[in-house]
Amino acid sequence: xxxxxxxxxxxxxxxxxxxxxxxxxxxxxxxxxxxxxxxxxxxxxxxxxxxxxxxxxxxxxxxxxxxxxxxxxxxxxxxxxxxxxxxxxxxxxxxxxxxxxxxxxxxxxxxxxxxxxxxxxxxxxxxxxxxxxxxxxxxxxxxxxxxxxxxxxxxxxxxxxxxxxxxxxxxxxxxxxxxxxxxxxxxxxxxxxxxxxxxxxxxxxxxxxxxxxxxxxxxxxxxxxxxxxxxxxxxxxxxxxxxxxxxxxxxxxxxxxxxxxxxxxxxxxxxxxxxxxxxxxxxxxxxxxxxxxxxxxxxxxxxxxxxxxxxxxxxxxxxxxxxxxxxxxxxxxxxxxxxxxxxxxxxxxxxxxxxxxxxxxxxxxxxxxxxxxxxxxxxxxxxxxxxxxxxxxxxxxxxxxxxxxxxxxxxxxxxxxxxxxxxxxxxxxxxxxxxxxxxxxxxxxxxxxxxxxxxxxxxxxxxxxxxxxxxxxxxxxxxxxxxxxxxxxxxxxxxxxxxxxxxxxxxxxxxxxxxxxxxxxxxxxxxxxxxxxxxxxxxxxxxxxxxxxxxxxxxxxxxxxxxxxxxxxxxxxxxxxxxxxxxxxxxxxxxxxxxxxxxxxxxxxxxxxxxxxxxxxxxxxxxxxxxxxxxxxxxxxxxxxxxxxxxxx
Numbered sequence: 001x002x003x004x005x006x007x008x009x010x011x012x013x014x015x016x017x018x019x020x021x022x023x024x025x026x027x028x029x030x031x032x033x034x035x036x037x038x039x040x041x042x043x044x045x046x047x048x049x050x051x052x053x054x055x056x057x058x059x060x061x062x063x064x065x066x067x068x069x070x071x072x073x074x075x076x077x078x079x080x081x082x083x084x085x086x087x088x089x090x091x092x093x094x095x096x097x098x099x100x101x102x103x104x105x106x107x108x109x110x111x112x113x114x115x116x117x118x119x120x121x122x123x124x125x126x127x128x129x130x131x132x133x134x135x136x137x138x139x140x141x142x143x144x145x146x147x148x149x150x151x152x153x154x155x156x157x158x159x160x161x162x163x164x165x166x167x168x169x170x171x172x173x174x175x176x177x178x179x180x181x182x183x184x185x186x187x188x189x190x191x192x193x194x195x196x197x198x199x200x201x202x203x204x205x206x207x208x209x210x211x212x213x214x215x216x217x218x219x220x221x222x223x224x225x226x227x228x229x230x231x232x233x234x235x236x237x238x239x240x241x242x243x244x245x246x247x248x249x250x251x252x253x254x255x256x257x258x259x260x261x262x263x264x265x266x267x268x269x270x271x272x273x274x275x276x277x278x279x280x281x282x283x284x285x286x287x288x289x290x291x292x293x294x295x296x297x298x299x300x301x302x303x304x305x306x307x308x309x310x311x312x313x314x315x316x317x318x319x320x321x322x323x324x325x326x327x328x329x330x331x332x333x334x335x336x337x338x339x340x341x342x343x344x345x346x347x348x349x350x351x352x353x354x355x356x357x358x359x360x361x362x363x364x365x366x367x368x369x370x371x372x373x374x375x376x377x378x379x380x381x382x383x384x385x386x387x388x389x390x391x392x393x394x395x396x397x398x399x400x401x402x403x404x405x406x407x408x409x410x411x412x413x414x415x416x417x418x419x420x421x422x423x424x425x426x427x428x429x430x431x432x433x434x435x436x437x438x439x440x441x442x443x444x445x446x447x448x449x450x451x452x453x454x455x456x457x458x459x460x461x462x463x464x465x466x467x468x469x470x471x472x473x474x475x476x477x478x479x480x481x482x483x484x485x486x487x488x489x490x491x492x493x494x495x496x497x498x499x500x501x502x503x504x505x506x507x508x509x510x511x512x513x514x515x516x517x518x519x520x521x522x523x524x525x526x527x528x529x530x531x532x533x534x535x536x537x538x539x540x541x542x543x544x545x546x547x548x549x550x551x552x553x554x555x556x557x558x559x560x561x562x563x564x565x566x567x568x569x570x571x572x573x574x575x576x577x578x579x580x581x582x583x584x585x586x587x588x589x590x591x592x593x594x595x596x597x598x599x600x601x602x603x604x605x606x607x608x609x610x611x612x613x614x615x616x617x618x619x620x621x622x623x624x625x626x627x628x629x630x631x632x633x634x635x636x637x638x639x640x641x642x643x644x645x646x647x648x649x
Contacts, residue, residue, distance in 0.1 A: 344357075
């Protein structure tokens with residue numbers, strides 16, 4: 001059975017099928033794309049929700065130092081891009097990582113990759129739709145039409161512009177902070193809005209009708225366009241890139257005059273952990289460059305142009321991301337940037353309403369175009385899997401009039417639309433990122449698996465070879481030395497699973513009424529020593545404003561139960577499981593680098609993508625694991641039996 005699970009498609013078979021029209025495209029596709037067109041396509045796919053939305057959350061977590069995370073992520077994506085390019089050179093047909101895995105690992109792994117790509121494209125589109133909604137609702141509030149008696153904008157109810165989870169969690173968070181002595185006016189804007197959405201939402205029994213209706217609307221509209229066969233042509237793609245770049249250059253050229261360098265101090269306010277907290281948001285900003293590989297059949301010279309286009313797209317977007325991050329964190333304090341529309345927000349803060357409006361309008365169209373590209377990509381992956389027999393034939397059904405995968409497009413519409421009503425931006429960004437990183441890991445591993453296979457027909461492009469055994473072991477040794485010298489305390493805490501104190505907000509919001517009163521009395525006692533009298537102190541604000549040593553001492557002296565003060569035992573260790581997996585795999589990779597003389601670039605791509613997966617947290621690993629288990633159930637119930645390779649064997 002294992003042999004059947006790992007049955008592979010040969011490159012010659014894939015190429016023959018593509019010529020007959022069994023691949024993702026019809027055989028009449030014309031090879032019209034050059035390196036400029038491919039680079040523009042990559043920029044069009046990359047510059048979307050990442051630069052218009054998720055960059056704000058990453059900057060709020062890491063401060064100005066988030067630029068280092070952008071640079072690190074760009075390097076990781078560059079290593080993965082080389083691996084994609086080598087596969088595209090060997091197998092110049094569409095299907096991307098799914099097709100490549102069928103060649104390198106076999107059917108089961110190809111299925112897992114295809115299932116993961118659903119997470120990249122479909123869940124990624126949920127993120128784009130939510131971000132689009134933020135900009136669209138912001139745009140509505142800026143509309144002024146005196147003739148129609150609209151003088152203060154159009155304001156949709158909060159419950160109509162927010163997902164269910166954000167409203168529910170925001171309401172609970174607000175209640176906990178209010179009970180802890182914080183006034184409603186001192187709650188942050190996002191918490192106030194979420195609380196208001198929950199309170200004012202219509203109810204059916206005890207169920208609150210909270211739904212992001214603008215996000216639902218744009219998904220339905222884009223799905224309808226894709227169903228009707230609307231395609232973004234090469235010229236339209238190039239024009240859209242020009243519009244996006246023009247807006248970004250406008251932001252940079254105007255925003256630089258409003259930069260206050262005091263906002264860059266401290267440069268890394270939350271340290272390395274704060275910077276790394278933005279991994280999913282920053283990596284999400286680069287998702288899209290791999291979409292270039294799906295155009296391999298339409299390239300004039302894929303072996304030469306695909307690698308160049310991927311590199312140029314990543315380099316250009318990295319420069320833009322770093323510049324935008326510096327301007328955003330320079331115009332306003334980093335802590336204010338955790339909003340859905342950071343570019344428009346910062347200009348609103350400096351009273352440049354006209355610029356804010358231009359950005360909002362541009363973002364609405366820019367993100368809609370990204371939504372269109374990926375909403376078209378997902379049905380193609382399903383269509384490719386269906387033609388291999390791994391999904392029902394309905395998924396490869398072509399509409400007789402519109403010439404589109406009609407059934408697959410409708411299903412994708414439902415898959416994206418329904419979760420957008422109740423999932424928040426952070427959840428979908430993390431899930432999308434971990435699914436994509438997993439695909440990158442397998443593509444990099446696939447190149448290493450095939451590097452010494454003499455029966456594999458090579459393309460014109462091959463990753464420059466450098467023997468990893470001379471670099472990777474030395475690199476790991478240097479990391480260990482630094483970890484147990486400069487960061488000895490942190491390393492020992494990790495190894496010995498030392499108890500970790502909860503942060504002030506988590507601590508305060510976990511307390512019941514009696515415990516909270518005890519903490520407030522403790523605060524009153526401390527304040528009385530310096531002649532401050534406050535009967536109902538804001539516990540969360542007080543604890544957030546004292547330094548780390550004072551906070552640790554306060555927690556140690558508190559009479560609250562240790563379980564609420566310290567994260568310890570299994571509840572602490574479980575969050576370290578991804579990092580332990582990474583460390584074990586590092587040892588394995590180091591061993592094979594020495595024994596098998598592995599190529600350095602794909603090894604670096606494998607390690608950097610694995611590391612970013614580990615930074616996404618155990619909850620995302622669990623969610624991704626559940627998603628993969630569902631996929632395996634579907635495969636064994638249908639794909640295994642109906643695979644076309646099963647008929648051959």
